[in-house]
Amino acid sequence: MKKSQVETIEKDLLKYCEQAIRGGATHAKPVHPGSVVTAPWVRLKCQFGCTGYGKGHCCPPSTPAYDQTRDILDAYESAILFHIEVPDMPKKEKYYRKYFDMLVGLEGEIFKDGYYKAFIFLSGPCRLCKKCTKLEGEDAPCNFLDRARPCMEACGMDVYQTARNNGFFIDTLRKKNETNNEYCLMLVD
Numbered sequence: 781m782k783k784s785q786v787e788t789i790e791k792d793l794l795k796y797c798e799q800a801i802r803g804g805a806t807h808a809k810p811v812h813p814g815s816v817v818t819a820p821w822v823r824l825k826c827q828f829g830c831t832g833y834g835k836g837h838c839c840p841p842s843t844p845a846y847d848q849t850r851d852i853l854d855a856y857e858s859a860i861l862f863h864i865e866v867p868d869m870p871k872k873e874k875y876y877r878k879y880f881d882m883l884v885g886l887e888g889e890i891f892k893d894g895y896y897k898a899f900i901f902l903s904g905p906c907r908l909c910k911k912c913t914k915l916e917g918e919d920a921p922c923n924f925l926d927r928a929r930p931c932m933e934a935c936g937m938d939v940y941q942t943a944r945n946n947g948f949f950i951d952t953l954r955k956k957n958e959t960n961n962e963y964c965l966m967l968v969d
């Protein structure tokens with residue numbers, strides 16, 4: 781890749797980071813996809829211990845397994861990690877929905893800029909519908925096929941180690957009212 785191309789991509793990545801911060805992200809940082817950790821135990825945490833397992837089109841087992849995700853990540857050169865701090869607050873779900881919608885919109889903007897492989901992984905379960913159509917049966921299609929995206933952990937990414945590898949803070953929580961540190965990943969190529 782020519783130096784001028786590298787400079788353009790670097791400039792664009794910073795532009796997208798600034799756009800995300802204006803849209804509600806606490807931090808956003810260009811990262812190398814190689815710094816994103818995938819691991820087999822992540823699916824285990826979904827399958828045993830999470831009440832959402834099998835209940836959504838964006839949740840396991842409908843999402844890629846960790847090794848498929850590794851292959852996907854390895855097909856990219858550039859990514860952005862988005863961090864949002866979410867304190868305990870009223871209308872928290874609405875706040876999340878607005879933020880995730882901004883990131884899905886940003887994916888579209890990045891695509892239109894020519895990065896045709898752009899893809900966003902969100903955080904937590906899909907929040908677009910009160911009740912996912914998956915509960916109506918395997919063949920019931922998603923209500924928002926154009927907007928629904930899986931989260932990092934649903935695809936076998938170790939979000940804790942990925943955040944720490946890139947200098948971000950994340951820790952396990954003890955109480956529901958503690959501030960959440962959530963991470964989303966945009967693949968940009």
Ligand code: SF4
Nearest residue numbers: 906908909912922923
């Ligand atoms: S958009 Fe609705 S139907 Fe589609 S995955 Fe999300 S909750 Fe389920």
